[in-house]
Amino acid sequence: MQTLLEILPKLKNKKIMVIGDMVADVYLEGKIARISREAPVLILEHAAEVVVPGGAANATYNVAALGGEVFAVGVVGDDYAGSQLRQELSAKGIHIEGLINEVGRPTITKTRIMAGGQATVRQQIVRIDRESKAPFSEETEEKVVQYVKDNLKNMAAVVLSDYGSHTVSSHIRENVIDYCKEAGIPCMVDSRYDVMSYKGVTVVKQNESEAAAAVGLKTINTASLRQAGKIILEHLDAEAVLISRGPDGMTLFEKNGRISDIPVTNKSEVYDVTGAGDTVVAAMTLALAAGAIYYDAARLSNFAAGIVVRKLGTATVDPVELKEAIGNHQE
Template sequence: MRRPREPELPSLASLLPRFAESEVVVVGDFVADEYVYGETERISREAPVLIVRYESSELKAGGAGNAAANLAALGVKVRAVGVVGDDGLGNALLEELTGLGVDVAGIQRVPGRETEAKTRILAGGRSTRRQQMIRLDRAPRAPLPATAERRLVKDLERAGRRAGTVLASDYGSGALGAAAIEALRLLKRGGVPVCVDSRYSLRAFTGLTMVKPNEVELETASGVSLAQPGGLEKAARTLLKRVDCDVLLVTRGRNGMSVFRRGAPPVHVPAHGSQDAVDVTGAGDTVAATFSAGLAAGGDPVAAARLANVAGSLVVQKAGTATVSREELAAELLRP
């Protein structure tokens, strides 16, 4: 059964033309998402594993790079701040972002550092859809050098002062240390909205504008079980107070998302559309990027959340690391 459309959706389309006039800075952990495609042939004689004949490969921007790519697809001016390794993957990732229209002047190539990468092997039989078989992850083993961290903070301060919104995308790789988080707080105190999407360290990002946990992250960070009566709101209010943010945006999968603000009742946004997800890879980046774009375009947190909810529903219909364009979002908002 198709869910009824929200009456607010057509009015949200008025924000989209302002995206072209908006600027968002994305700071965080930039990841190379590699996809290797092949055809399964037979079982190896060496071990009980499939032999896959290589067909093709591609590289996409993951992590903070996926957030930046989503913003660029929405027509927003995007400045990226972060680090990559001084290696082939780092060069390929910068080329990919540049080709998408992202300003990468704030991304450093750090000598001796390995670019974080996730390599997915997808294979299948002839004339069948390729399915993911295994994922190989590579990550820097050493912390970010002090000189690189100082430059990152300076680049963040410089770019952030001119931004409509700053989006911090933390995947736990070390780009967003204590000094960078303090720089984010200073930007927020200076009037720049700062949004945070952190997989492992939500509670470190205190005193900012928006923090975006999913339900598992909310439960972990708040210490409150969502299974108890009223658990969602208890956990959200606990975390809202603990991280001292203005807005807590809780993504809830098939239940949509919920917006919690200090001194205001929660706003529950139902899941958009009626189709089951094809692939949720990077959907959180799409949501964080669209919310940030909505704020930069002058929308309030609830309007930005509704936009992000629709964008998230569109991106999970695409395979792999994907984006949603401004044209796709407009068409969905104005669909009868």
């Protein structure tokens, strides 16, 4: 535990580049007024509209909350959601010069309609997603690649946050991994559907279901988990693979053959796991940038996850909370 406490102050001001699917999570909140006469549906009176960072944008938020200096790279539309997302990130001190606009392409938006009343719990009743399925233009890809090339040499680590919305194209992916190798800095990937395409990346983060799908398994148990971790590690020629396992903690696979099971730090208060993966990625990447070994970086990320799952919605962890959690565990 003392080792983790010594790492914490070293996280501050580490420059981290986060490349990926920048998502605007929009929450439309309404108060239940009555049942419609047109159809058996609720009529909601508009109460509020909030835009919060989602996807890779949530990863940038988490890095910033832990004290890192963040450079966001992705594609954001020239629309209301994009404007709000830029504003939210900028307000947290996140560099947004790497957010490229492609004419006619909307910001990736996930709009949740939330309904509630005075005596009822607010609940999501429907979600509307908006994104273009078309590939980026060559011009847009080159703008992203050029921004990365111009700024990567100043970074301490890079995150590739792939939520399946195709921001991290094969061209961008291959260039980023090559640039990181040339610069000698760690590159961590969190890919929901396509992790096996990230050959040469330094560190891989997956949850159990993602890891199972990556190696063609429908379900996963202790034995197959180890098999999956080793396959991903060897196929990608990575230095480490971290698989999060919910209430069973995490398992870290390292290139030197070491396999470490890391138990959860919080067993009793799980409210919401939304965005917890981004917290894990942010904490581990910052720890590696600060010079931590893979095992200690994974343990630190485990504590961060244990804190964030106690909070509702996409949330972040700050160094004070992390220090307190590690200190209490040590006691």
